[in-house]
Amino acid sequence: MVPNASPAPVPVAVPRRRRPRPGFWKSLGPGLITGASDDDPSGIATYSQAGAAFGLATLWTALFTFPLMAAMQEMCARIGLVTAQGLAGNLRQHYPRAVLVGLLGLTFPAIVLNIGADLEGMGAVAHLLVPQVPAFLFSILFTGLLLVAMVRWPYRRIAAVLKWLCAALLVYVVVPFLVRQHWADVLRHAVVPELRLTPAFVGMLVALLGTTISPYLFFWQADMEAEEMHHHRGRAVVVDKSLLHTMQTDVNVGMLSSNVIMFFIMLTTGTVLFPAGLRDITTVEQAALALRPLAGEQAYLLFAAGIIGTGLLAIPVLAGALSYAVAEALRWRGGLDRKFRQAPGFYATMFVSLVAGVLLDGLGISPMQALLYAAMLYGLTAPVMIAIVLHLANNKAVMGEFTNGLAANVLGGAALVLMSGAGLLLLLFQLAP
Template structure:
């Protein structure tokens, strides 16, 4: 067990940060609106998510560079700029929505303090931690914060649930042909297979590779264990959030969740105070986990594009533009609270935006993964290519279906 846990690193953090307040909001809305009908998506997305993140990790290890640098070196510049154009609005919106979600939950627990005070405090704390501490220390903290996600796995066992119905909806896909259903499917796919995680995974693996670690079959095997474990953990939590809200909120007729704290508050009278506190604590833990990943991935993308000195292990004086971009992204995200955009709407819009833009990124990652000039003997396996292509087809089809039903 000790050997197994030593292998866990960027893959575990990537998988856990995927279940951020944005993910919690999306999965809660899916459960509240459709009950158990979307449980099958957790089973489906696990191999797809693992395949794409595995490709990104392999690119980072082999090239010792982030995804942005690889695109800049081997592909036309417009390709890189299009990727940035698609990614930045969604990441910024995601940061803001997560800050708002955490602030709302804190206010729910301590009603005497306004939401905006908590939002400012959370943003300031994030800035301090990211700038003050090297990534290795942050990563250790992030690994422990992953435990907060296990809280969601506990909740359904406190409740009375029809497990036969759960099993049926998990293994037999249920589909409704309307805009609301396809919007939530695109949101689930988008928040699960998120473009910012592609960049983060590659960059974190590259940072390890640059420290002189020899890339060999054993390292690739360890990386695969790390990534697969992280993605399994992520999808397990997703499954149990849909299960909890689907078994509590949906039968009670609470089908529209406007804020993250509303989802937690709705659980209290129906499932008890323990469930409510577990849900709220999970939102805070996952937010603290995800925001450094979101802000860091965006800053790495900028730094790699413009050739800045970058690295969460560097001091502020060594990488000023990099850290300033982290600060700006957090401040812009915080600005969503001032504008007054609904946290739940922002979270869902973020997930849908990811769902629409991810297919473009997936094609580029697959092309890099099969490029022998870049990857040498570590090009994609036939299984990786099959799962990658299936991911592209599924996400494109879901996005087209959603747009079709909207218009």
């Protein structure tokens, strides 16, 4: 890819008077929301299946992927801050149109499948609570509620309410301490990578990588940081070390919290379901059994709260990421803080993605399978996105003085090699006799 010539971005002048730095909690924003949305129903299903199928063998992926995903999200956030626009806008401005079209072509089906899988999973757990109502009707209900909420309310207002439902995921942190553990074995599996050259294990590895280093999060992070800059348009703001440090803290805290939950879900299912012989989770009821040591026979209530809460938080991120990308590519006005009449194309894209997602419920794929397939598809599309983000973040015509440093390039390059290698291994196993 050869970028078109373009002047380096000119930072806006900053007033000389000092403003008090925000407290730690108030400084958290897009990065924390991104991390929370990463543990969506697709992620919960993937982590649960990994622990049930392979015990503690995949624990190392939580520790191993943290610096990689944090580095990638930091690059995307920096691109959004410096340029005040998202990835799609930068690609449209600085690169050949074919690059943007190809990227959207890869991303759209993955995001729609993820939305459909999340809606199907939410419908299935809601059906557990109210068996008289079919799961697909709950999926339609959730779709309608999300559309109304996203049109009427800004996303931050929605997230502020729903994040408390996501607190149900913290029960996964408690369960491993209620079951007898060989902590030395847990530590060994957490820090020593294990690789089994079998189709099932490689497929699971790709799914785990895909659900942690997810392309839609790249779009979302950049666009949210760009939104932050637009909110400050009325007063002078400069991109400096202080602003970058605040952003990096936000991203690191968000990614760390996401991977801590990932680790404990795999540890919980690996020490509760795997020893019990429940190695292949095909229903949400089976996944809920991992919480039985804490919640007894009512474990599905906690599981349902976690799935529905994270789904309601993550689906606006998924649909929003796609809508931002399409709006920037077509030069439409967009943003979750705008009213429908101000950004009809933006919300129309969101409507299409949600309706297409809920229609996937008719394909006859179980919720757990759909959630796992969505993660695997991200694993196959992520290398392209990582390569594009790396190129953007090192492009002086785009980033000026804020291009990648050595550490960012090393971690980004490692993410590219890892995701590409895992994807190629999966394709090899699928195509080989």
